[in-house]
Amino acid sequence: MVATVETIEAVEQATGAYKYGFVTDIETEKAPKGLSEDVIRFISAKKMEPEWMLDWRLKAYRYWLKMTPPDWAKLNIPPIDYDDIYYYAAPKSAEAPKSLDEVDPELLRTYEKLGIPLNEQKMLAGVAVDAVFDSVSVATTFREELAKAGVIFCPISEAIREYPDLVRRYMGSVVPVSDNYFSALNSAVFTDGSFVYIPKGVRCPMELSTYFRINEKNTGQFERTLIIAEDSSYVSYLEGCTAPQRDENQLHAAVVELVAQTDAEIKYSTVQNWYPGDETGKGGIYNFVTKRGACRGDRSKISWTQVETGSAITWKYPSCVLKGKDSVGEFYSVAVTNGAQQADTGTKMIHLGEGSRSTIISKGISAGRSNNTYRGLVEMNKAAENSRNFTQCDSLLVGDTCGAHTVPYMVSRNPSAKIEHEATTSRISEDQLFYCLQRGLDEEEAVSLIVNGFCKEVMKELPMEFAVEAQKLIGISLEGSVG
């Protein structure tokens, strides 16, 4: 036995407290504000990462230094001081609410409407609580069942240590480090996220939800997710929750990569409801996300479904690279903006394989003084013989001070490929509203009903239990928008 270890053990036995003291020490240790190679080395060391991971992060950082933030979106993003951000173990600031009394009453009202228990409300609002709801035991049970099926579902930091071959082979293979400014930043400093591996021929026995992931706390603002579905496997993954979440970190730049091999299918559903800020958007989250799936194998399928109601600014384009022959990409989206929110969201369908098909159904709802943009690319490449795309892009305006914009990009390099695009813009008509009111529904219920009707095609793609909550959420997000 090495001498130092002996010493530690001796002290531990003598005091009975050393161990805890030591742990506490580690927990309070944090990287200084700002970003540098040292900070990245620090993060990597804390995560006990192998050398290759550190190199990967550093490479990403060096790319990032040379890059500039994207400015093509229809968003008004205040300048971000990247040296004024904690990238690891940010301390609770003095501004964090100490009790629910200090939390934005609007937020609390929403929690109440959603029927969220008090303890959970505290957690969501960022109030320090000792006992978080009891998800760990549930998660353990889940993990056991998954393990029986051969499914790996764990924090990505754990996967980097436990399954380095898998992670090395796939991470960055769908979203390259240098893909864009925010993905490069994420690659350099990501703190945690999910890793999912579905072996060949396995149909994942349950919906995987971030809600049940262990170590959910402190996943941080730079989340990294990697999902791999081997040949003929299937998985449905749910991300987010309907309750509005507050976070001290204003900037969120996540990266999600999906890989579907031959005959595999991945269904990825998101309900995003980060705190949108107050009426002026102050304090709201910036959500700059890179999500992309690769349909690598023939007849593989990736389906993105998103319900976006939160965040002050959303910049997000879940995409599919359809490489496999007869592979299928789908994008179903509902984006609701109210107040001062801004969203620029959509998808990219890159058709490479013969007979690949994609469907895009986007429903944008704008209210208040918000701006809601759909931006989508459909690209048919040379080999995409007989490939097809269908896009339907509908905007609904509530009131007359909001904006809805549709920016479709279409590229076709193959004469046999077909691209269809349909778009509509409408308003909740006074006739519709009066009809509902005359039947005794109050205005909020009426708007919720009409808007949910407008989004129906997308909502039916959500897993059942998610859909019910999401419907409620859409109604709540638009409260006070008519009148």
Place this chain on the structure above:
Amino acid sequence: MSLLEIKNLHARIGDTEILHGIDLTIGRSEVHAIMGPNGSGKSTLSYVLSGRDGYEVTEGDILLDGESVLEMEADERARAGMFLAFQYPVELPGVGGMAFLRAAVNARLRESGKDEVDQLEFVKMVRAEAKELGIKDDMLKRPVNVGFSGGEKKRYEILQMALLKPSLAILDETDSGLDVDALKIVSEGVNMLRSAERGMLVITHYQRLLNHIVPDQVHILAGGRIVKSGDKTLAIEVEENGYAGLGDAA
């Protein structure tokens, strides 16, 4: 106490006064018909009564069960027992018929402090009523009014009336766009809903509807005023002689 009392009602849209002082009283169990030429203010009256935005009452009062409804929003009036069968029922794309009907019925139940009806029970209830009106199951599964024929839309209005059990039903040109057969079915539906507890105001341009829904009283609306009232024979008179000669503005 009368079910509905309209007293010296003046109302305008924007700067234009459309109703110039209307007086009308409807008792429980009574069916009153309002007839009038185009532009006489018939539809305006139905919207003013039901509280539609943009229709402003400048003078007079509307009492339902003795209470003024002027300060009440459209949805409050609906929950207080007022129902308007629309001349042009509005399409609600994507809004499932059953969900819509149930939300409306539950809104009424909540208002009166009763328990909401559960889904299974409700479906049974709707099917029973729908059958009486010759409404097929398939129609109930479609979004509200979307892709319905003219006749189907009107029958759907009557179905809603049957489910909501209003104390006052206003039927705004329910006969418009209906062929003879559809008119008969809709009228039968309305007649089934005549009751000692319910008053009805049937607004129409043509007398033919009143052959099927026989009113207790007929009023002629012209130029924003009621220019003549009488029993059902007044309607036949109008059919024969037209509106000309009935009142100054007609």
